[in-house]
Amino acid sequence: GAVVSQHPSRVICKSGTSVKIECRSLDFQATTMFWYRQFPKQSLMLMATSNEGSKATYEQGVEKDKFLINHASLTLSTLTVTSAHPEDSSFYICSALAVAGELFFGEGSRLTVL
């Protein structure tokens, strides 16, 4: 099946620094990608919709200046957590929409902010 890859899978950073997470669709083009975050023992929460060549659409309550999303090509979307704080520690997951309408998810990226 289609593959979506996220990098890095784990990252630890100091409070106040910025962290970039990449999401790549390896064998298909995706005009639309989605970013989710997941806290322990909770479900996935949709953060934003990333559209190739245009601005991302953020869900209510998600700070767009805090979570910068760039979708510069049909196979790559990036999420940058700016000025990270410990409360930003979470599991971040991306998904990519294939032409047939299926959504494929990446393996997730675990962010720990010290």
Add this chain to the structure above:
Amino acid sequence: DAKTTQPPSMDCAEGRAANLPCNHSTISGNEYVYWYRQIHSQGPQYIIHGLKNNETNEMASLIITEDRKSSTLILPHATLRDTAVYYCIVHRGNKLVFGAGTILRVKS
């Protein structure tokens, strides 16, 4: 998107069929039913989806009632590796909004 209701947890014996129910009584005519599962600390894995007809693939079967207000995901021969959180999602368009899901525990 229509809301879904799933039991919080279920147990299943290894080798037996696992039947996971989902209620989506407010589903509208052009909304699909999707099933994903998530094994601990991994991204969700697509299982199956359907609109009106029952569907089957190599992983599972999806049974949708005639009025489309509920559905059942069937894993025909559950294994220990099927232990996961199973999400039933109803949507149209592109966005998938996840509910709490069902924790399925397959026991030997």
